[in-house]
Amino acid sequence: MAAVVFGHHGGLPSAARLRDELEWADNDPMVAEAIKRVEELVPEIHLSGPLAMPTWLTNGEPVDWQDMDLLVRMVFSAVVDADFLDTEEHFAAATRSPHPVAASELADRYEQGRLRLLRAASSSPIDGLRESVYQQAVGAASGPRGIYRLPGPTGSGKTLAAGGFAVNHAQAHGMRRVIVAVPYMSITEQNADVYRRLLDDEDGLPVVLEHHSGIDLDREDGRTRWQRLAAENWDAPFVVTTTIRLFESLFSNKPAAMRRVHRLAGAVIVLDEVQALPDRLLIPIVSALRSLTEKFGSTVVLASATQPPFELLSPLRGTSIIDVIPEPKPLYRALNRVRYEWRLDPKPTLADIAQEIAAQQQVLAIVNTTRDAQLLHSLLEEHRPALHLSTRMSAGHRRRTLREIKRLLESDEPVAVVSTQLVEAGVDLDFPYGFRAFAPADSLQQAAGRVNRSGRLPFGKLVIFDPADGNNGVQALYGAALEATRDRFGPHCPPDDLDTLDAYYRARFDFHNVEQVGQEIQRERQAQDFPRVAELFRMIDEWTVPVVTRYGEGLDPEEEDGQLDRILAHLRGGYPGAGAQLRALRLYLATLPRTAARKAVEEGQAEPVIGDLIEWLGPYHPQRGIELISPDPKELVF
Incomplete structure (x- = not known):
């Protein structure tokens, strides 16, 4: 707790620095004089009784250092948030009231909003299966707090099902907050828009907070002012954010980033597209998830079409993971709406692929690098107009392009798109025909989720190709994941085979040496070197x-x-x-x-x-x- 007090302005220190500072303070007469003068004015600095501690600290059982690390972070978060709020109150001469609505009060509102949304939407042949997924999620919500797994093929309605589970689980257990975290900003915006349509009242205080690096929180109308203030400490009943912001806040040591961490306690935390979590950080991440659910009253939902077997990782061994959908295989079979073609040997050129793409009325091609995207797009434009998506475009440019793609698809007009994999996870696009440069199996399946997404065709088609003049540097980037895919998938086995996908993840974890790579951060956590943990924990490489x-x-x-x-x-x-x-x-x-x-x-x-x-x-x-x-x-x- 001394680390919390010492670091509440500058950040949580390392244990070594804290020991040095305390040793200096114990021997400095000025510090003793300061304590004496303060205690005359504020006698409460001396405890009148023992500190209130969690029962798992006082029941005589051994205390896991992972739980203790998270406890320090929680206390630090609560202290610095209170300090920020107290300072704000002092200068504004007004108290900011907590949000009056809790997540436990949102279940009925969510269901009514969902029914309105379904009535307004055009029907789809797979609506019945989506409804089944939703009802199974709501049925599972009455279960105990803990870690849940929500599998489901792309297009099976996981966004609505995850939200439905979350608000009903919050109602069942009196939980105050739902936090939905997704890996990419484009999905954050998309999901937040869906949840706002379900939950927000035009005339009332918003309940859905969208918080990521791409949203403008500086306009001073009433709703965005609330959003800006709530984003500082996630004081909202339903938060939609990115996994980067969530976990980099959790493993930070800085006050501003950590003031929202205490909101994770007692919350329903939905981690969407969990296959996108970086392998090198999985050990500290799942370690924190276990502590959150076992010691801090939270529930975690792992949602993905390509579920990694996280129960194999050491922090989760022996932990019961509850399946929201107990028998997912029949669902995957029923929603199998894509046929795969493989062009791996001989390898086609990008020019060959461009000619094939040009022959399709509505088609999406996904490649692995921005270089390949630019080259394939230029080759395709020799045959027909085409659109392009990558991070070489500004965020506003990408947003405009996505809107145009959706308009063309909905009006059944010709449209060809070349993109990097930024469209793969969770972006709601529905093409009849797709092309995907060879990549790890989970990426191949995610790409298939943009093809015949709503099941309006008997089958869509996804061509998987390994370009002879492309994919440069991909082996260095994907490494073992690519080799594990080559060994297991191909014309003999599609990437949506669940048993083979499970074996693929096992091999990938072994090849990437996930257990050992993650131990460096774990050692620094155990040593209570908070600045070093923050330095090592980076969701995105800084290249x-x-x-x-x-x-x-x-x-x-x-x-x-x-x-x-x-x-x-x-x-x-x-x-x-x-x-x-x-x-x-x-x-x-x-x-x-x-x-x-x-x-x-x-x-x-x-x-x-x-x-x-x-x-x-x-x-x-x-x-x-x-x-x-x-x-x-x-x-x-x-």
Whole structure:
């Protein structure tokens, strides 16, 4: 607890530093004098009785260091949040009231909203199966708190089913908060929109908080002001965020990031698309999930079409994981609506694939790198118009493109799209025909989820190809996952075979040495070196940098340029309020590999702005964004 007090302004320290500071304080007469003067004014600094502690600390049983680590983080979070709120109250001369609605009160509202949504939606041949998934989820919600697994093929309605489980489970156990975390910002926006339509009342205080790096929290209308304040400490009954923000907050040591961590206690935490969690961080992540459910009253839902067997990992061995859908195999068979074709030997060229794509009316092609996406798109445009998606485009550009893709699909107009894998997990697109560059099995199955998603065809088709002139650097990126896929899947076995998929994950965990890789962070947690844990725990490798482009959402170009010039001048001038200015840039940001960005600055195609942020001065393609052929193999889009 001394670490909490000592670090509540600057951050949780290491145990070694704390020991040094306490030893110094014990021998400094000025500290003794300070204590004496304070106790005359505030005698409460001396305890009148024992501290109230969790029963698992006082019942005589051995205490697991993993639980103790999380307890310190929870107490630190509660203290710093209270400190922030107290400071805010002092300067604003007003108290911020807690949100008046709890998640336990949302089940009926959710169900009514779901029924309205279904009545307004066009019917689909798989509506009955989606309803079955939902009812099984609601039925399982009366079970005990703990770790649950929600499998389900892509398109089976997991978003609605996970939310339905969460609010009904909260009602059954009197839980105050639901937190839904997804791996990509595009899914966060999509899911938050669905949950808002189900739960938010136009005239009342919102209950759904969408919190990620891409949402503008600086406008000062009533609803966004509530959102900005609630995002500081997740004071909302239903939070939709990213797994990056969730876990990097949990394993941080800084007050601002950690003030929301205590909201995880007693919450229903839905982790969507859990297959996207990085292998190298799985051990500390599942360790924290176990502590949350066993010692802090939380429930965790692991949702994915491609469920990894996390129960094999050491922190979860011996832990009971409850299946929301006890028999998933019949569901997967019933929702099998894609046929696979394999083009692995001989390997086709990207030009060959472009010709095949051009022959289809509505088609999606997914490749592994931004280089391959740009090349395939340019080859395809020799035959027909096509759209493109990758992180070389600004966020606003991608958003506009996704809206146009959905419009063309819904109006049954011709549309061809070339994308990196940013469309794979959870993005609601429905093509009759797809192409996927060879990748790990879970990625192949996720790509299949964008084909015949609503089951309106007897079967859609997904062509899996290994381009002779593409996939450069993919082996280095995917490593053992790619080899495990080659060994197990192909024309003889599709990537949606559940038994083979389970064997694939087992091999992948072994090849990636998941247990040993994760132990470095675990050792630092056990040693209570909080700064070192925060340094090691990074959900995304820091080999990309943000790049400001002159392409936002396609508004008036002069107006956008004027706004950008003002923001960039403010940032370069070192004026206060940089956080607000950076948030205003979100729609204009693309990313580049760090080495490519450095080279662009050296060649005059970009200029530094602040920190690692640069402004792009080179050409920007109206479809493909920043066109940069980089030798850096780390071009995979997460």
